[in-house]
Amino acid sequence: MAITVKLDDLLHDNRMTLSELSERVGITLANLSILKTGKAKAMRFSTLEAICRELQCQPGDLLSYEDGEAD
Amino acid sequence: MNQTTKSPETNDIVLKSTRGLLIVTKWLMLLGVTVLTFAIPVLLFFSSEVAAEMADTFVTPPGTEVVWMIVGLMLLGIVMMLLTLFGLNRLRRIVDSVGEGNPFTRINGTRLRGMGVAAFAIQIVTFVGSLLASAMVSILGEVQPGEEFSMHIEGGLSISGILLVLLLIILARVFDRGAEMQDELQGTV
Incomplete structure (x- = not known):
């Protein structure tokens, strides 16, 4: 897809893991991984x-x- | 996203009774097919006896062509029951998918289209059957005095049957669109 999601970079900048973000935003880890x-x-x-x-x-x-x- | 557990819909009374009705109808159809399949060779074996019995009932003694017409009607009956079984099988799978909470799939659209084709074929078979039965009654002619014979022929193309075919084909398209929307929803975060 021509749209790129730069979640990895933002997580790195904020020193946050995907599971931490998942807990904070209330979205499943599976969906955030997608x-x-x-x-x-x-x-x-x-x-x-x-x-x-x-x-x-x-x-x-x-x-x-x-x-x-x-x- | 993907549903792994069965929803409460599985225990829905409507779904349960539909499943039960489908199973009963399936076994009735299978019984009908079996009976007719065995009855055809028996009828052919005793065709001269059957023709003789009919000769006692009708003014003009019918020939063996009437026996063949009866066999034809029985064959059409078998075809109709097999088509019904085909449709019932697809309906059962759709009911199962509703129970699992995931009815909007492409395969259900295909199943509905198959049911539509089967319903159309049943209309054609019924129409041919009614023509054959009418021809048979006209060949049999008048009944001997003191004998009783009545045959009510109901068939031909029915409006409700044609509407059912159209409904199933339109529903198949609805399910195709539903499957597309389901795909979109599953990819939405």
Whole structure:
């Protein structure tokens, strides 16, 4: 997909593990892994909001668009 | 995401009674197919006796072609029951998937389409059967005085049957779309 999720970088910057984030945002570890590995097809605004709140970032910090990688 | 445990729907009274009804109907159909399958060779074996019995009842003694028409009707009956079994089997699988809490799958769309095709084939078989039965009654002709014979022919293409076919095909499309939406939902975080 042309949209890349930069969750790994943000977790590293915030010194937080995926399971910690999972507990804080109330989303299962399995779902966050899907998001992290770029396998998610869509993302709810509520998920985006919770991640941005906990990782102190903007949606643009979490997602990026790269041309020419679309399915 | 993926549902691993069975939902309370499994114990739903409607699902349970539907499963029970489907099992009873399945065994009735199997019994019908078995009886007719054995009855056809028996009828052919005793065809001259059957023709002689009919000669006592009707003014014009019918020939062996009437026995063959009866065999034809029995064969159509077998085909109809097998088509019903085909549809019932698919319906049972759909009911099971509802019980598991995951009915919106592509395979259920395919199953419904198969049921639609089976329902259409049943309409055709019924229509052919009614034509054959009408032809047989006209060949048999008038009944001898003092003898009783009545045959009520009900068949042909029914509006409700055609509506059922259309309903099943439309429902198959609904399930196809439902499966697409389910895929999207499963990929949503």
